Amino acid sequence: MGITHRTWQEWESFFEQRSYRRLPALEQDLDYSALPTSLARSLAIFQLGESGGGTIVAQSFCNSLPGLDDHFGTSMAYFVEEEHRHANILAMCVRLLGGKLIRDNWTAKLFVFARRLIGLRLKVVVLLAAEVVGLCYYHLLAVHLPRSRLRDQLLDIVDDERSHLYFHCDFLRAQTASRFKKRVFVAVWRSVMVCAALVVAIDHRNAIKELEIGLKPVLARWRTYSRLAETLVVADSQAVCPKARELPTN
Ligand SMILES: [Fe+2]
Numbered sequence: 193m194g195i196t197h198r199t200w201q202e203w204e205s206f207f208e209q210r211s212y213r214r215l216p217a218l219e220q221d222l223d224y225s226a227l228p229t230s231l232a233r234s235l236a237i238f239q240l241g242e243s244g245g246g247t248i249v250a251q252s253f254c255n256s257l258p259g260l261d262d263h264f265g266t267s268m269a270y271f272v273e274e275e276h277r278h279a280n281i282l283a284m285c286v287r288l289l290g291g292k293l294i295r296d297n298w299t300a301k302l303f304v305f306a307r308r309l310i311g312l313r314l315k316v317v318v319l320l321a322a323e324v325v326g327l328c329y330y331h332l333l334a335v336h337l338p339r340s341r342l343r344d345q346l347l348d349i350v351d352d353e354r355s356h357l358y359f360h361c362d363f364l365r366a367q368t369a370s371r372f373k374k375r376v377f378v379a380v381w382r383s384v385m386v387c388a389a390l391v392v393a394i395d396h397r398n399a400i401k402e403l404e405i406g407l408k409p410v411l412a413r414w415r416t417y418s419r420l421a422e423t424l425v426v427a428d429s430q431a432v433c434p435k436a437r438e439l440p441t442n
């Protein structure tokens with residue numbers, strides 16, 4: 193998706209168009225029993241993470257932050273719906289793999305705790321880190337799976353997450369107009385991103401190892417997308433477009 197910046201009204205219609213998608217039918221098209229059980233567990237953890245997000249919609253409508261309007265609040269509501277759609281798809285994937293859904297997990301708890309810490313801005317920074325971590329991880333899982341409906345679904349989710357990254361970056365860009373605010377953002381963003389990468393690498397180490405993904409490619413991809421997000425938030429408009437186009441799209 194070759195977008196860089198959109199107005200909130202454009203984001204609203206973008207999300208609205210996607211909101212009519214139906215849930216895919218995920219039937220057993222392949223024998224998944226040869227895949228490690230750590231894959232189902234890994235997806236169950238992400239499924240839990242994709243299920244939250246209640247208070248952010250209300251906060252998106254009622255706040256005094258600069259550069260926002262009601263279209264932003266509606267876009268955020270569509271965004272949360274889209275994450276819930278991911279949760280439903282991942283739940284189907286977990287069942288297809290013979291795994292069980294979970295209700296509790298320490299990394300999911302940590303992300304929820306961090307999101308609740310203070311206002312909307314920090315919440316979006318944490319969400320952005322979750323997008324970077326999630327989209328890179330889903331992509332690497334997908335390319336290490338045989339051709340299947342499961343793999344296609346993960347790649348579809350990656351496409352959605354990529355647009356979420358641009359959506360959150362547009363919000364953070366509007367909140368970091370001054371040089372000082374940009375510096376604060378970069379410091380906070382890098383710290384949050386390192387923490388997110390660390391906890392996910394630890395919690396998903398078995399799937400990373402058993403699917404032979406390797407930690408190095410995971411870390412390299414996280415670094416690339418983390419830099420993309422940082423550039424989209426703090427760089428000059430002219431610098432953003434060519435830079436963003438250079439980054440991997442698959
Ligand atoms: Fe998602």
Ligand SMILES: [Fe+2]
Nearest residue numbers: 275323353356
């Ligand atoms: Fe997302």
